[in-house]
Amino acid sequence: MEVKIAQNAGFCFGVKRAMKMAWDELENKGENDTYSLGPLIHNKQAVDKYKEKGLIEKEDLENIPSNSKLIIRSHGVGEKVYTESKSKDMEIVDTTCPFVKKIHDIVKDFSDRGYEIIIIGNSAHPEIIGINGWCNNNAIIINKVEEIDSITFNPTKAYCVVSQTTANLESFNNIVEKLKEKINNLTVKNTICFATKERQLSAIDLAKEVDCMVVIGGKHSSNTQKLVTICSKVVPTFSIETKEELKKEIFENFKVAGVTAGASTPDWIIDEVIEYLKEI
Ligand code: SF4
Incomplete structure (x- = not known):
């Protein structure tokens, strides 16, 4: 294969x-x-x-x-x-990660200068908990645009908004637009990291070139399952955590297989799957 x-x-x-x-x-x-x-x-x-x-x-x-x-x-x-x-x-x-460290520095700097901090992201995520820890845990955390109407902003204060690195760009832009309607003095720092988006785009590109895709990563990992969803729209796609889940018979009708993996999948697990597929 x-x-x-x-x-x-x-x-x-x-x-x-x-x-x-x-x-x-x-x-x-x-x-x-x-x-x-x-x-x-x-x-x-x-x-x-x-x-x-x-x-x-x-x-x-x-x-x-x-x-x-x-x-x-x-x-x-x-x-x-x-x-x-x-x-x-x-x-x-x-x-x-240096990209996360950069957010810590921004939050610390603006907080020390008297700004109120707004973080766009999931309040339960460890990255957000860490970022909030650079402004005395006083940040306003917003996950969805609908939450903004229930927040009271102080018209005499300046605000600085940052985002979780894995936030969705469209959702970030929607929240920022809505914040601009409510806050006069708002500094916007787009701190999204595009590693996740790049992984998805590469998976789609590869899916177009092959007969089937194998996506390696946790069944409960949202970024892995997103890869499964987008590849399935192009070719038959198999979601596995390790090579032990692969059965030779399912590849009988395929000549070329594409492989991608979620953000938490180590190289050695990817290599084992590649070796297995090559031997078919
Ligand atoms: S997703 Fe981006 S910010 Fe997060 S660890 Fe990876 S490179 Fe760093």
């Missing part, structure tokens, strides 16, 4: 960088215990591999002993985590 791989399949730049930094740290960790606050990414196979290598996962800082090493995940944390971990003499390995 001929196998073609989509450009931008799997980890984006920020996650790839973070996972490599964490792995390098575990390879050279010596005697010190190394912790992460929550799972490094939402991929069980990858998380298990890092745990086997010695990474210890904790949900909050209180449960991490002083003097240990703390890996900060790619979607970043609030300012308090840095100050508290320093006060516990922890060594920080900061794998925050």
Whole structure:
């Protein structure tokens, strides 16, 4: 079977960088215990591999002993985590994606200058919780344009709006337009990262060239399932988490298979699937 791989399949730049930094740290960790606050990414196979290598996962800082090493995940944390971990003499390995770090800097800067901060995104997402932690957790968080009517804005204040990196551009623009009707002094910072969009566009391009598509990634991963949906509109598409789910018989009528993967799928899982398909 001929196998073609989509450009931008799997980890984006920020996650790839973070996972490599964490792995390098575990390879050279010596005697010190190394912790992460929550799972490094939402991929069980990858998380298990890092745990086997010695990474210890904790949900909050209180449960991490002083003097240990703390890996900060790619979607970043609030300012308090840095100050508290320093006060516990922890060594920080900061794998925050540079695009997310840039949002922290903007929020800190504008907040220090007296601006009110508005974040467009999902308030429960760790990236948003982290960003909010750079303006004393005082940001107004808006997920949908309809929410704006129930918010009271202070006409004497200046506001700065940023977005979650994975926000949808159309939704961001709609919210900003509506905010402009309500706020006179509004600074807009479009902080959307286009890694997700690029992954989707590459998947569509590849789907047009092949007989079927295999999309690798979590069944509950929204970005993976979005890839499945858009590829299914072009060719028969199979959604799998690992190569074990593949059956040779389903590929009997296909000569060329395309492969793409969601944002949390490590390269080694993609490689295993490619090798399996090539052997058919
Ligand atoms: S900001 Fe973009 S590059 Fe960075 S981790 Fe998020 S999706 Fe990846």
